[in-house]
Amino acid sequence: MQSASELFKTMCRDVAITLNDNEFVYFLDFSHLMDASRGYNFGNLTPDYSRFLKSGLSQLKYADNDCSNKFCVDYNSVTDSICMLITRICDELIRQQPHNYAAKLKWFQHMVDHPATNFREALQRILFLNQIIWQSNHRLVGLGGLDSLLIDYFNQDIENGRLSKEDALSIVENFFHILHENYRDKSNMLLGDTGQIIVLGKSDKQGGYIYNDLTLLFIQALERVQLPDPKILLRVNRNTPRNVLETAVKCIATGIGAPLLSNDGVILPQLTRFGIPLSDALDYTTSACWEPLIGGKDTSLNNMTTLNFMRSLNNLFMRDPLTKIDTFEEFKKRYFTYLAWNLNAVKRVIGMQRLQYDPVLSVFMEGCFESKKDVSHGGAVYHNVGITTVALANVVNALLNIKDAVFEKKTASLISIKKMIVTDFADMEDWISMLKSRVNKYGNDDNEIITLTNEITRFVSAETESFVTYLGGKMKFGLSAPTYIDAAKDFPASFDGRRKGEPFKVHISNEESTAYTEVVNFASALDYGDNRFNGNVVDFMITPDFINNNFDKFVDFIALSIENGFFQMQMNVVSSEKLIAARERPEKYSNLIVRVWGFSAYFNDLPEEYKDVLIERALKNERKAG
Numbered sequence: 001m002q003s004a005s006e007l008f009k010t011m012c013r014d015v016a017i018t019l020n021d022n023e024f025v026y027f028l029d030f031s032h033l034m035d036a037s038r039g040y041n042f043g044n045l046t047p048d049y050s051r052f053l054k055s056g057l058s059q060l061k062y063a064d065n066d067c068s069n070k071f072c073v074d075y076n077s078v079t080d081s082i083c084m085l086i087t088r089i090c091d092e093l094i095r096q097q098p099h100n101y102a103a104k105l106k107w108f109q110h111m112v113d114h115p116a117t118n119f120r121e122a123l124q125r126i127l128f129l130n131q132i133i134w135q136s137n138h139r140l141v142g143l144g145g146l147d148s149l150l151i152d153y154f155n156q157d158i159e160n161g162r163l164s165k166e167d168a169l170s171i172v173e174n175f176f177h178i179l180h181e182n183y184r185d186k187s188n189m190l191l192g193d194t195g196q197i198i199v200l201g202k203s204d205k206q207g208g209y210i211y212n213d214l215t216l217l218f219i220q221a222l223e224r225v226q227l228p229d230p231k232i233l234l235r236v237n238r239n240t241p242r243n244v245l246e247t248a249v250k251c252i253a254t255g256i257g258a259p260l261l262s263n264d265g266v267i268l269p270q271l272t273r274f275g276i277p278l279s280d281a282l283d284y285t286t287s288a289c290w291e292p293l294i295g296g297k298d299t300s301l302n303n304m305t306t307l308n309f310m311r312s313l314n315n316l317f318m319r320d321p322l323t324k325i326d327t328f329e330e331f332k333k334r335y336f337t338y339l340a341w342n343l344n345a346v347k348r349v350i351g352m353q354r355l356q357y358d359p360v361l362s363v364f365m366e367g368c369f370e371s372k373k374d375v376s377h378g379g380a381v382y383h384n385v386g387i388t389t390v391a392l393a394n395v396v397n398a399l400l401n402i403k404d405a406v407f408e409k410k411t412a413s414l415i416s417i418k419k420m421i422v423t424d425f426a427d428m429e430d431w432i433s434m435l436k437s438r439v440n441k442y443g444n445d446d447n448e449i450i451t452l453t454n455e456i457t458r459f460v461s462a463e464t465e466s467f468v469t470y471l472g473g474k475m476k477f478g479l480s481a482p483t484y485i486d487a488a489k490d491f492p493a494s495f496d497g498r499r500k501g502e503p504f505k506v507h508i509s510n511e512e513s514t515a516y517t518e519v520v521n522f523a524s525a526l527d528y529g530d531n532r533f534n535g536n537v538v539d540f541m542i543t544p545d546f547i548n549n550n551f552d553k554f555v556d557f558i559a560l561s562i563e564n565g566f567f568q569m570q571m572n573v574v575s576s577e578k579l580i581a582a583r584e585r586p587e588k589y590s591n592l593i594v595r596v597w598g599f600s601a602y603f604n605d606l607p608e609e610y611k612d613v614l615i616e617r618a619l620k621n622e623r624k625a626g
Helices: 004-014 049-054 070-096 101-113 119-135 146-159 165-180 213-225 242-253 264-273 309-319 328-352 359-363 392-408 414-423 429-436 447-464 516-525 544-548 551-564 576-584 608-625
Strands: 197-200 231-236 260-263 306-308 385-390 475-477 537-542 568-573 593-595 600-602
Touching: 004 070, 004 359, 049 119, 049 146, 070 101, 070 359, 101 119, 119 146, 119 165, 119 359, 146 165, 146 197, 146 213, 165 213, 197 213, 213 231, 213 242, 231 242, 242 544, 242 551, 242 568, 260 264, 260 551, 306 309, 306 328, 309 328, 309 385, 309 392, 309 414, 328 385, 328 392, 328 447, 392 414, 392 447, 447 475, 447 516, 516 537, 516 551, 537 544, 537 608, 544 551, 568 593, 568 608, 576 608
Parallel strands: 197 231, 231 260, 306 385, 385 475, 537 568
Antiparallel strands: 260 568, 593 600
């Protein structure tokens, strides 16, 4: 069997080179992807683009007298194979002579022995490395903090008269189109789920906000191209200037679902308490959606599996005798017992995973060269694991309904509730409307709701904080997950009024809440400490008119929400009327974009059940507003 480095060499030799008249060279040959069946594959990561921008490939290699183990040999073999591919590309550029081929030829020739020297060349180098990572069968490849990575090249070209801001805007638009071109082949769970995330903005050590011309330009470019992919995450803090927030809101108001807002004031303290030095935490990016990650240094797999909070409650009803439970506190203890068992199963599954030997990723991940170890052997600086969670909102609402019906009003018994769950509320439909109509529910700014939510997440934290992977990594979790539909398929009914198979609640949301500020207050009161920072997204449905008719007030709302302390926030800006029309006449709405979980997609590309959830949420939101 060929080794990983030999497989990569074969790929670089055989991959089909496709050139066109685009601004940049970028091609993917999905018939020559590397074999990725030798262990758990790395994905949802951001390589270290800065290494490749600042050095030629020859400078990244080990010297012959320093090549002291098999990894070093494989590492050098990978760089040699990339150089071979570069030579092939240069030969094709000379042969085919596409638009601007002389500049492209120079960019690729420089990759072997020289750093990038200008804005266009730096973008080409980012695209080429991104292409290499995709071609070697890594999924959901992030793009990193591009405003920070590229600003020196941009400023130098502006000062030297080689570039204007309007030119740069056009170039970035072309960059977006190139990355989006293969979105169907790049997509993971659903069309549009490509993981191509660009992170903009950052904080300094004193809590000040750092942004530059490219921060705004990238957002403006995305607003102009109106593509669902690549996506943008904007890091913010309480000192983010109003013009940055206004630029973000203008883009959000178009309905493309970006940028997602990530609150450094909440996230950075959690990263440092987890053991990440502030100097690295300040440069965090995210995995494919929203899970914080130290880009270029971090091979933490933040989406290893999903914990379904409702499974533990269902197991309690199906497996427990339900006797000698006289108080709600005793019932909660039983729930936590079953939750601990489910968490043990999660830990067993993750504990058995062994990662695939990956010298390709190792070349572009800080720590591997220095330690002379592959990423699969712990070579990267960080190598933790993360899980997502689903149905917390449903569990909180169900538990409070149980408290109310069984232990306070005495209108039901645990045995009768079990019957409702087993029969999917057969002949008891009146209970569904009663359960769904409870006033205080997940997402409300209510002390009982907040206390119960934090109690559950603290329990999960306590049960997982001592877990250690075979590489010495720790476990983290978050309250947002992409599986709110898939995890609910065929899942039994639950005592929040949800029938069998109906979706779970989406992230941190509450369409029945009377005000957006209430959901933000709820989210800001949650405890994200210890290891609870693996993505916690407030998710809103908003009509375009609401933002456009109240633009300044909406920017005020965002600024106050950052100050209040939400973790992350994303918005679907679309009316139910348009969604319903698009479902009925898809040919008229081929460019309609919606936010799905941590990515945006064309509405027409979504399965029907996702369209149904969006329409239902939009209708509820509009009834609330009305």
